[in-house]
Amino acid sequence: MDERMISRALAHLGIAPLNRFFKGGGELIYTVPARKDGDGTFAQVRLPLGVTADMVAGQRGKLAANLGRSGLETWPTKGDEDGLLDLWVADKGALTGGAGRWPLIDDGRVDLFDGVPFGLSQRGSVINAPLIGASWLIGGRPGQGKSSALRTLMLGAALDPTAELWAFALGESPDFDPLAPRLSRYRMGMDDATAEAAIQALADLVDEMERRGKVLGDQPGRPPKVSRRLADDRSLGLHPLVCAFDECHELFQHPRHGKRAAELAIRLVKRARKYGIVPLFATQSPTTDSIPKEITRNITCAAAYSVADHIANDGLLGSGRYAAGIRATELRTHTDRGTCVAVGLSHATFELVRTFYVALEDGIDEVTPIILRALHLMGGVGRAVLGGVPEPEPLDHLADIAEAMHGERRVRTQVVLTRLAALNRRYEGWTFTDLHDALADHGITVRKSDGYKVIRLEDVTAGEGTSP
Secondary structure (H helix, E strand, O other): OOHHHHHHHHOOOOOHHHHHHHHOOOOOEEEEEEEEEOOEEEEEEEOOOOOOHHHHHOOHHHHHHHHOOOHHHEEEEEOOOOOEEEEEEEOOOOOOOOOOOOOOOOOOOOOHHHOEEEEEOOOOOEEEEOOOOOOEEEEOOOOOOHHHHHHHHHHHHHOOOOOEEEEEEOOOOOOOHHHHHHOOEEEEOOOHHHHHHHHHHHHHHHHHHHHHHHHHHHOOOOOOOOOHHHHHOOOOOOOOEEEEEEOOHHHHOOOOOHHHHHHHHHHHHHHHHHHOEEEEEEEOOOOOOOOOHHHHHHOOEEEEOOOOOHHHHHHHHOOOOOOOOOOHHHOOOOOOOOEEEEEOOOOOOOEEEEEOOOOEEOOEEOHHHHHHHHHHHOOOOOOOOOOOOOOOOOOOHHHHHHHHOOOOOEEEHHHHHHHHHHHOHHHOOOOHHHHHHHHHOOOOOOEEEOOEEEEEHHHHHHHOOOOO
């Protein structure tokens, strides 16, 4: 692959100003001449007047055909300027096949400050995924590898004996069951109890973030972020804390708790990177409604497996990525399973990553031996919290409502909500709908008195003898 071949391919894209340029005898300027780059060729081209890199990216299929490559092997993207085209073309057939065995599957440990082996780049080199100082959003169509990728990151974190791990799978999936002995918190399911536990985890992470900020402020020199040295001082409680939320769209779209979950997650994504707290989100439904825009805007690492359209593409990778030629829409379901387009993993504009797969299916379990090794590295500590926030006991809504009544026969619902928040900050953000649903679980109906909605003490007292 040389400049002559690339120029010829560009000359036959059907882009009018480019056609005029070549018909007038113009010759393209290569700011970076075609050169070998891993398992392919890279070149950077200064496009002529009237032509943008986005226009070339829009003709990607035709460019690939002109170069004798598949779409997956041809990556035209915008450089530092709209008129600069970055072009990477894979060697023919170089991207077929998987990434091979995970480097840590049989042996080794991890320092999360150095990252976790995640997959092979388009250039054939191992991508060491950053975790400390990062937040993650992973997504794609069902069955393309997003839960497996999330599990690989968690397995890497498990092999750092100083790390604390939480996981919440908001669906009926066993993907994280073998990790349970290494998890301080773990919930799996599609019920409200799992959603409430996940939201409580988000709230606790925000509280922990605030605590860690104060601890850092008290250290000599007021370090701006958690370092390996500080993380190793167990008296400070600044160890890595990694929390995964699989099928996070179920959380953000929850009819009762979605708004609160989004608010907490956005605060984490914006600020947690300084404090050794690593939020990981994964979804099979990356739409404008399912993932808050502020999360997409502020996430540091994003990985998109095959997606259906530009909305899902930019919902994961960030606004404008599709137009710039960074497109997970080009990945084919099944054929490119396990391959993702990722941003934020390196200094490159994007990476095409064939992710490592640690098998957990059809009677093959490569996960459990890794977790046993992780427990051995910890000295058998297992579930024990390493200094983070312990999981709270579940709330008894009706008992707390009864206490908030203060023995009064009738209390307005707004007053009860205010008193509940004062009683336990976990009720902060509760709405009338939350209160109504909690009462309805016990067959209690909110009534009206003097034009106001009220709760009657006799109803609550009678309801305390029932089960939801």
